[in-house]
Amino acid sequence: MPKRILEGEVVSDKGDKSIVVxxxxxxxxxxxxxxxxxxxxxxxxxxxxxxKVGEKVRIVECAPKSKTKTWEVLPTGSAxxx
Numbered sequence: 559m560p561k562r563i564l565e566g567e568v569v570s571d572k573g574d575k576s577i578v579v580x581x582x583x584x585x586x587x588x589x590x591x592x593x594x595x596x597x598x599x600x601x602x603x604x605x606x607x608x609x610k611v612g613e614k615v616r617i618v619e620c621a622p623k624s625k626t627k628t629w630e631v632l633p634t635g636s637a638x639x640x
Contacts, residue, residue, distance in 0.1 A: 561619040563632065568613045569599065576627060577604045579617055602629040 566581035582597045601624075602617045609615055609631060616632040623630070 563616055563618050564600070564629075565614065565616050566600070568609050568611050568615055571604070571607075571609055571611055575604055575607060577602050577609050577615075577631065579615060579629070581617075600629050601626040602631050603627050604631045 564579075564581045566579040568577050569580045570578040579600050579602050580597050581600060582595055584593055584595050586592070587594045600617060602615075603620070603623050616634075617629040618632050620628060620630045622628045
């Protein structure tokens with residue numbers, strides 16, 4: 559089964575090798591027929607501690623690394639696209 563990939567903004571990088579990513583999604587409200595924004599925070603593993611607050615990052619599902627971390631940061635660059 560393919561792993562989910564989400565894109566969001568780093569809101570905290572205080573933990574060692576850990577970041578918190580806020581992911582926003584939009585959907586049409588079933589009754590009001592109005593576009594609604596919802597956000598959720600995910601704890602992600604950042605092995606190299608390279609992500610800083612305010613950056614846009616992509617995260618991918620992984621096996622649990624701790625009690626709350628089940629996502630990891632996708633590396634950026636041309637090597638990651640291959």
